[in-house]
Amino acid sequence: MSDMTTEKAAPTAQDILGRDKDPHLDEDNPFEAMMARFDYAAELLDLDPGMYRVLRHPEKQIIVAVPIQLDNGDIEVFTGYRVIHNTVRGPGKGGIRFDLRVTQDEVKALAAWMTWKCAVVNIPFGGAKGGVVCDPTALSVAELERITRRFTAALLDHIGPEADIPAPDVNTNERVMAWIMDTFSMHQRHPVTAVVTGKPVEMGGSLGRREATGRGCMIATREALKHLGLPLRGTKVAVQGFGNVGSIAAQLLEQEGLTIVAASDVSGAIYNPNGINVEDAIQWVRDNRYLQGYPHADSIPPEQIFGLDVDVLLPAAVENAITRKNAHEVQAKIICEGANGPTTAGADRILDEKGVFVIPDILANAGGVTVSYFEWVQDRMGYFWNEAMVNERMEQIMQQSFQDVVSVAERHSVNLRIASYMLAIDRVASVHRLRGLYA
Ligand code: NAD
Numbered sequence: 001m002s003d004m005t006t007e008k009a010a011p012t013a014q015d016i017l018g019r020d021k022d023p024h025l026d027e028d029n030p031f032e033a034m035m036a037r038f039d040y041a042a043e044l045l046d047l048d049p050g051m052y053r054v055l056r057h058p059e060k061q062i063i064v065a066v067p068i069q070l071d072n073g074d075i076e077v078f079t080g081y082r083v084i085h086n087t088v089r090g091p092g093k094g095g096i097r098f099d100l101r102v103t104q105d106e107v108k109a110l111a112a113w114m115t116w117k118c119a120v121v122n123i124p125f126g127g128a129k130g131g132v133v134c135d136p137t138a139l140s141v142a143e144l145e146r147i148t149r150r151f152t153a154a155l156l157d158h159i160g161p162e163a164d165i166p167a168p169d170v171n172t173n174e175r176v177m178a179w180i181m182d183t184f185s186m187h188q189r190h191p192v193t194a195v196v197t198g199k200p201v202e203m204g205g206s207l208g209r210r211e212a213t214g215r216g217c218m219i220a221t222r223e224a225l226k227h228l229g230l231p232l233r234g235t236k237v238a239v240q241g242f243g244n245v246g247s248i249a250a251q252l253l254e255q256e257g258l259t260i261v262a263a264s265d266v267s268g269a270i271y272n273p274n275g276i277n278v279e280d281a282i283q284w285v286r287d288n289r290y291l292q293g294y295p296h297a298d299s300i301p302p303e304q305i306f307g308l309d310v311d312v313l314l315p316a317a318v319e320n321a322i323t324r325k326n327a328h329e330v331q332a333k334i335i336c337e338g339a340n341g342p343t344t345a346g347a348d349r350i351l352d353e354k355g356v357f358v359i360p361d362i363l364a365n366a367g368g369v370t371v372s373y374f375e376w377v378q379d380r381m382g383y384f385w386n387e388a389m390v391n392e393r394m395e396q397i398m399q400q401s402f403q404d405v406v407s408v409a410e411r412h413s414v415n416l417r418i419a420s421y422m423l424a425i426d427r428v429a430s431v432h433r434l435r436g437l438y439a
Contacts, residue, residue, distance in 0.1 A: 030109035030319055036345040038112070041421030044412060051429050058108055060084040064154035066132060068146040080151045082130035084164055085111035088431045091162055092128030093118055093197075093369060095169025096151075096176070098144070102131035113340060114369070117362040119424035121401045123373040128164050130155075136171045148176050152183040159184065161194035161380065167372050168198040178203060194379035197372035206375035208390035209368075213338065214248025214316075215391065216367015219398040220359045221249075221312055221336045222256055227406060228333065228357060236310040238262035238332070240269075241317025242281070242291055245338040245365065249314055251278045262300070262308055265317070267292035269302040306330055315342035322347045330356055337361040352415055360417035362424065363405055370394050 035056070042052050066078040081104055084092040094114040107129045115127025132151055136144060158164055159180075168177055177196045181203070184195045193204030201207060208215075225232055235258045239246045242265040250260045259275040267290035270276065276297050284294050292299070306313065306322060307329030315321045316338030322330070327347035335351065335358045337343060343351070343358065351358055371394055378384050385393075409419035 029105060030341050031105045031112075033320075033341060033345050034109045034112055037348075037417060037421050038116075038425070041418050041425055044414065044418065045422055045426060045429075047425065047429060051432060054432060055086065055425065055428060058083050058085045058111055059087060060158070061104065061108065062155065062158060063104070064151065066147055066150050066154065068143060068150055070143055071140050078132050078134045078147055078151075080130065080132040080154065081107045082155055082158060082164070082166075083107045083111040083128060084158070085127040085129075086115040086428060087126035087164075088428060088435060089119060089126055090124035091126060091160075092164035093125035093167070093372065094128035094130070095167045095198075096130040096132070096172050096180075097170035098132050098134050098136045098147070098172055098176075099170050100133060100135045102133045107131050110340065113362060115428060116421060116424035117366050117369055118373075119427040120362050120405065120420050121366040121370050121397050122404075122427065123370060123397075125165075125369070125373065128166075129169070130166060131169070144176070145179055148179040149183045152180045153187070156184065156187055159195060161192060161376065165194065165372075165376060166196050167369075174198060174200045174205065177205075194376050197375040199375070204375070204379045206371055206378055206390055207385070207387040208394070209371045209375055210244065211248050211252075212371035212390075212394060213245045213365050213368035214250075215252055215394065216370065216398050217245065217249035217314060217316070217336050217338045217364055218252035218256065219367065219395055220364045220402060221253060221258075221314070221334065223399060223402040224334050224336070224357055224359055225312075227402075230311065230333070233257040234259060235312060236261045237312040237314060238305050238308050238310045239314045239316060239338075240264050240305050240321060240342075241315065241339060242285060243316070245368075246314065246316030247278070247282050247285070249316060249336075249338055251282065253312075253314075254278045258312070261310060262297075262305055263291060264302050264305045265291045269300045269305045270294050270297035271300045271304075271308065272297035308332075312336060315339050318342070320344055322351070324350065327351050328354075330354065333357060334359065337364045340365065348415075348417065358415065358417055359402075360420050363401060363416065363420050366401065367394055367398055370397050 062082045064080045066080045110129035111127050118125040177199045180196045185191045199205040237258050237260050239250045242263050262271040306326045310332050312334045313332035314336045319341040321342040323344045324346040327350035340361050405419045408423045
């Protein structure tokens with residue numbers, strides 16, 4: 001029987017979000033941030049200690065040296081990581097990032113997040129993540145290609161359509177996925193499109209994948225407004241991060257009748273209380289790279305974006321954006337986490353006390369992995385869907401997942417973040433119990 005039926009006294013907000021009780025917990029450490037929520041959800045589920053130990057430990061952690069010849073003839077060695085957190089429900093799924101800040105702890109956290117995210121939206125994948133410690137801005141395209149191919153070669157025994165399926169993440173894109181697919185296929189001696197998702201559409205990518213995460217954020221926000229009995233029309237939104245997720249979510253929310261009053265990117269923040277024309281701002285960024293200087297809005301200090309008088313806040317940029325330091329400034333009724341890990345565990349407590357309705361990352365931004373799942377399905381079938389079908393099927397999954405999480409939240413009197421973890425942990429743990437422990 002599922003642990004979800006376990007009756008417990010309703011916890012207080014302090015119980016739910018007081019996971020910073022460990023004075024050594026590092027608010028900025030993503031693994032600790034993830035574990036703080038995992039531990040509490042596991043406690044509420046009465047997860048038995050053995051299962052807790054299984055789920056806390058990643059299945060596999062790979063560290064590889066990635067030696068390449070630079071364009072100037074020198075040899076440089078980069079470090080690459082791939083962590084497969086759990087594959088009990090299906091093959092590992094998760095992005096690969098190229099960034100100087102990649103650490104094993106971060107990759108471990110992101111891999112576990114993927115396990116929970118795939119389980120929340122109930123798609124048959126486990127969780128994985130990877131990264132190479134490098135500065136892509138200091139490397140040529142040819143050097144990036146060599147890093148990608150050598151990293152892929154080092155992972156040949158671990159990745160594959162039935163084992164672990166990488167995808168784009170920070171500083172990696174369709175082109176990098178094409179190189180991974182090509183390297184893997186050359187070794188297999190036949191094309192293997194389903195080894196990665198986020199590929200160019202011409203070579204097995206899915207229509208609608210590029211917009212999927214932003215679209216999922218729009219659906220989650222719309223469902224939250226409906227759930228809270230709030231109107232769509234005129235609802236004011238501030239978006240942190242105006243890249244793939246933030247700009248597309250903003251555009252689709254505007255189409256639903258909401259008003260985007262503020263947006264920010266790495267160059268700064270813009271504000272117009274009467275609304276920003278999102279298509280116009282996107283065009284400005286296409287032409288000028290950054291939002292800075294956008295003529296139809298005022299420039300404001302970037303940190304002010306969190307304290308604006310808005311109904312919805314959509315952090316879609318980086319981890320640890322909302323912390324203990326700025327959470328008390330939030331005026332929004334809803335936070336839709338487009339980014340992974342934008343809110344620290346310490347900030348959760350403050351937001352909960354303020355009654356902010358937080359749609360957690362593992363639900364809010366799961367539209368992306370859902371359409372990655374569709375891409376993998378289409379590659380394996382060799383039959384491709386039109387964009388309307390992709391969007392319709394994704395919408396069904398997002399709506400269902402939102403309802404599933406709300407039901408758990410109401411049943412256990414917890415917020416949506418803890419409910420998402422409870423739902424995910426319960427789904428993963430049930431399959432572990434069904435499969436049993438091998439040997
Ligand atoms: P992106 O690179 O397209 O855009 C990132 C945006 O954030 C850019 O506008 C950048 O200027 C801005 N930014 C960076 N640092 C900032 C800062 N300190 N303050 C304000 N803005 C800042 O990336 P993306 O694909 O939109 O991803 C954004 C977030 O969403 C990441 O956390 C990513 O992991 C997460 N995410 C993305 C997807 C996806 O499918 N793209 C899926 C799930 C989660």
